[in-house]
Amino acid sequence: MLKNLTAQILRHTAPSRQHLTPEIALRLITPSCPLWSAPVEDSPFKDPFWAFYWPGGQATARYILDNKQVVKNRVVLDVGCGCGAGSIAAAFMEAKRVVANDIDEVAVIASLINAEFNGIKIETNTEDMIGRRCEEFEVVLIGDMFYDEEFAKVLFEWLKALTENGKTVLIGDPGRHGLTHSRREHLSLLATYQLPKETCLENHGYTETTLWRLNSV
Template sequence: MKVETTLLPVPLAPEIRLHLADRGVGLFDLAGGEFRSDEPPPFWAFVWAGGQALARYLLDHPAEVAGKSVHDLATGSGVAAIAAALAGAATTAATDLDPAAAAAAQRNAAANGVTLSTQLPTKTDLLLAGDVFYSPAVAPTMTGTLRAARRENAEVLVGDPGRGYFPERLFEKVAEYVVPVPAALEETETLVTGVWRMR
């Protein structure tokens, strides 16, 4: 799927620039107005509220990532992974089920002068997940993945704007931001978004 993008600053973390779709475009506008199971919509062409909140938090709290092996799961545009790399992570991996998202994360990393691996890391000190609790089908799998990482002693940070399927009882909030978002994408211009640490 060909998606027109422009290199733009991230609203909540303008230190980072990403190749993004126009603010007046919605997710399914780019998919021809429909969902096709054989080709995922281009989630990577947008900077979602959860990823923006994680990015801002990591840039403001570099001790969270300094010298650590960081894995950004379901990376999308790669914004949280890029923030981790800029904040001093020793290594940063950005993975996604959609190969187009992994390619977008690499392109965005290059635009910010950092390097990301798109391979699953063998060691993770900090697992990041932005905006991953968006559906009842995805939430249980994501919860299981994050809990497994926590059992392996990885720290887990999640950015979530109250999507409705977030298992809040498993987390404690460490920060909250009012995140600018495209109205064409979210039907509002800001979302209150938490950064949460898994217990």
């Protein structure tokens, strides 16, 4: 099963550095891959979010690569890791321990492939961590997870509780509707990045992406 999924990911993706963190090579579905333009029913993967590097995740990883102190010697949880770029950035910047978490097991396998591709090791987990206290973690990374209002509500309340318990919560987001004005009042804007043209083409209408820290109360 694992071998089969690994082979499928390798077969249907191509290496890419055409994003905000070219230091990190990622296997993604790119315009050079047949699946890029194939009908959905021809894809062996259901909802392959992990096969794209989302603008929010790009902001999270870029910020970490430019601000090593935020993760160095700290224990990091990358929630909704997708392709694993946030985890890889944290491992590059000497986090003490990095756990790439996604409820999609294919995402976790893709993250392991990408970590190995970049010569580093990360841990993975497919449990739904939302609502948990996450005692063992010090930094929580969120990349582009505010795309659905119902989910955003649950996610944001949990992240606020984590911050109240002393965690650092970093949120990368290109302006999704779930990161509402009232939620932004709890955040500090740490960085704004212009997206590369390849990412703009993939994400119709988005030209920049931002990185926020959730304020402690």
